[in-house]
Amino acid sequence: MSKFQPVAFYSKQPESASAQYQLLPFRFTQLDGSRYVATNIAGEYTILDHPTLQAFVDHKLPATDPAYVTLRARHFLSDIHSQMGPDFLAIKVRTRHERLAQWTGLHIFVLTLRCEHSCPYCQVSRQSEDKGAFDMSQRHAERGITLALSSPNPNIKIEFQGGESFLNFDMMKFIVETAIAWNAKLPQPKNLSFVAATNLAIITEEMLEFCSAYGMDISTSLDGPKDLHNKNRPRPGKDSYERTIAGIDLVRKRLGRDKVNALMTTTLASLPQVTDIVDEYLAQGFKGIFLRPLSPYGFAIKTKFFRAYNAEQWLKFYDDGLDYIIELNRRGVDFREHYASTILTKMLTSQDPGYVDLMSPAGIGLGAVIYNYDGTVYASDEARMLAEMGDTTFKLGTVEDSFETLFTNDTFLTALEDSFAYSSPQCNDCAFEPWCGADPVFHWGQQQDFAGRKWESEFCHRNMHIFRGLVSRMENDPFVKNLFAQWANRC
Amino acid sequence: MAQFTLEFDAKSYSLLAIQKACHRHSGQASFEITQITELSSIQVIVSPRTASNKETLVQNLRTEALDQQMREVVRAETAGVRNLILAHAFSRTGLIQQDGQPPKKSV
Numbered sequence: 135m136s137k138f139q140p141v142a143f144y145s146k147q148p149e150s151a152s153a154q155y156q157l158l159p160f161r162f163t164q165l166d167g168s169r170y171v172a173t174n175i176a177g178e179y180t181i182l183d184h185p186t187l188q189a190f191v192d193h194k195l196p197a198t199d200p201a202y203v204t205l206r207a208r209h210f211l212s213d214i215h216s217q218m219g220p221d222f223l224a225i226k227v228r229t230r231h232e233r234l235a236q237w238t239g240l241h242i243f244v245l246t247l248r249c250e251h252s253c254p255y256c257q258v259s260r261q262s263e264d265k266g267a268f269d270m271s272q273r274h275a276e277r278g279i280t281l282a283l284s285s286p287n288p289n290i291k292i293e294f295q296g297g298e299s300f301l302n303f304d305m306m307k308f309i310v311e312t313a314i315a316w317n318a319k320l321p322q323p324k325n326l327s328f329v330a331a332t333n334l335a336i337i338t339e340e341m342l343e344f345c346s347a348y349g350m351d352i353s354t355s356l357d358g359p360k361d362l363h364n365k366n367r368p369r370p371g372k373d374s375y376e377r378t379i380a381g382i383d384l385v386r387k388r389l390g391r392d393k394v395n396a397l398m399t400t401t402l403a404s405l406p407q408v409t410d411i412v413d414e415y416l417a418q419g420f421k422g423i424f425l426r427p428l429s430p431y432g433f434a435i436k437t438k439f440f441r442a443y444n445a446e447q448w449l450k451f452y453d454d455g456l457d458y459i460i461e462l463n464r465r466g467v468d469f470r471e472h473y474a475s476t477i478l479t480k481m482l483t484s485q486d487p488g489y490v491d492l493m494s495p496a497g498i499g500l501g502a503v504i505y506n507y508d509g510t511v512y513a514s515d516e517a518r519m520l521a522e523m524g525d526t527t528f529k530l531g532t533v534e535d536s537f538e539t540l541f542t543n544d545t546f547l548t549a550l551e552d553s554f555a556y557s558s559p560q561c562n563d564c565a566f567e568p569w570c571g572a573d574p575v576f577h578w579g580q581q582q583d584f585a586g587r588k589w590e591s592e593f594c595h596r597n598m599h600i601f602r603g604l605v606s607r608m609e610n611d612p613f614v615k616n617l618f619a620q621w622a623n624r625c
Numbered sequence: 626m627a628q629f630t631l632e633f634d635a636k637s638y639s640l641l642a643i644q645k646a647c648h649r650h651s652g653q654a655s656f657e658i659t660q661i662t663e664l665s666s667i668q669v670i671v672s673p674r675t676a677s678n679k680e681t682l683v684q685n686l687r688t689e690a691l692d693q694q695m696r697e698v699v700r701a702e703t704a705g706v707r708n709l710i711l712a713h714a715f716s717r718t719g720l721i722q723q724d725g726q727p728p729k730k731s732v
Contacts, residue, residue: 157699164692175710187695224709231715589653
């Protein structure tokens with residue numbers, strides 16, 4: 135018997151065969167007044183008008199309709215020509231969730247709360263430079279390393295944060311060298327990597343030499359042009375910008391061009407300056423920017439910075455910035471917006487970039503875990519920020535606890551379960567759910583509810599707006615569609 | 626805006642679809658939903674939270690109810706294959722444990 139189908143099998147279905155298809159799981163959400171975004175269980179999407187959507191669900195879509203071919207190709211239906219659809223979908227779903235089986239890969243050590251900057255939007259309470267009481271001890275560091283190396287994940291990234299992480303440089307050196315030594319003794323050593331979050335203001339040759347020796351990455355803060363940056367990030371000498379730029383230059387010379395990344399935070403003063411901010415990143419040789427709103431934690435709340443602008447104002451800032459970046463690319467400048475790139479990777483590929491805020495089950499604990507300077511362990515960076523405000527809901531335990539005890543913490547598991555978007559009210563109907571995430575820390579902080587009431591959730595409002603904006607831009611402009619495909623596949 | 630009542634035909638809409646449509650608009654109004662079996666209808670008393678446009682709210686609710694009903698159809702029709710896909714996707718990953726079994730030990 136031949137393994138091949140007869141020729142007739144490959145001919146087009148006659149119109150009369152229009153109802154001979156099976157629906158595969160999908161969700162739909164209005165894109166605008168006339169169109170819907172439909173996503174399948176693996177997050178692939180298509181755009182349908184309402185009559186086509188209704189005909190499709192009613193099994194009345196003719197096989198000759200152009201939408202039919204797309205729906206079949208993207209596994210929204212299976213028919214005689216595409217009976218492998220469910221198998222392909224299963225492989226894509228498995229690929230998208232492969233991180234879950236690996237468990238926590240990012241382990242953040244808060245080396246100190248001390249910082250010589252006094253940024254009013256800072257998300258952790260900073261202390262003065264001379265308070266040794268806010269530094270991580272060797273005992274806590276050793277226990278943190280043991281826990282990090284206990285994760286089943288074969289790729290462990292250790293990130294140093296503060297305060298200013300280099301104010302406790304001795305402990306940074308100890309952790310790097312100890313982690314490498316202990317890792318080498320494991321039956322199956324892990325791939326270890328290191329990154330230091332720093333404002334670069336106090337970086338020295340000795341520090342750079344150490345970072346170079348261990349291939350460390352540097353993550354710094356650059357809020358925009360000199361005036362804006364120095365206004366946002368005050369320090370003695372009022373020279374934060376100058377020090378940051380000099381530091382970026384030094385890091386590139388000593389560690390390599392791609393070893394330094396920068397993050398910006400949007401303040402009220404940033405809102406009218408998005409093109410200047412993007413231009414500053416271009417001038418400093420960066421290939422992209424992450425346009426970030428203020429997070430509702432720490433000093434941002436105490437100093438009322440968080441409520442200084444509303445969601446609509448930030449979204450206009452984001453849209454203006456994204457459109458400007460698209461125009462730069464149209465003129466031949468290779469530059470991208472990192473948040474859009476992260477989402478586009480989820481939209482247009484089967485990969486999940488593992489961005490903690492856009493993971494479901496939530497990225498807390500699963501995507502990252504925090505070993506605080508005092509030995510407490512938190513489920514995310516935002517969780518320790520919340521704790522600095524007096525709410526320790528997301529404290530997993532202390533570094534003295536076992537790995538199993540920390541990750542079977544009742545509150546942690548309840549938060550994961552309650553916020554799981556696949557089964558969360560409204561999210562479970564939303565076409566954008568495969569691209570979105572659960573953020574129980576944000577929603578707990580804002581609403582005292584792990585899942586969050588979506589109709590009043592700024593997280594939901596902001597992301598829905600961005601998802602719709604990305605889809606609309608792609609649908610309306612072939613150049614953007616091509617550009618976004620490149621961004622999605624470079625993440 | 627004053628309280629008003631909407632009625633949906635229970636032969637065309639499930640109670641769940643109406644509940645979900647109302648839930649999605651909880652920011653604009655509160656709702657009291659009653660199923661009247663003898664009239665085969667679902668009655669929704671709408672108490673708007675703000676002085677927004679009544680016509681727009683009614684239109685949005687009816688559109689959302691239709692969408693939710695269509696979602697019910699898709700969900701019911703694809704339940705079997707959805708479970709099959711998820712079971713297949715997560716087989717051999719160690720993520721599915723028999724009830725009552727402890728999680729896998731770490732290294």
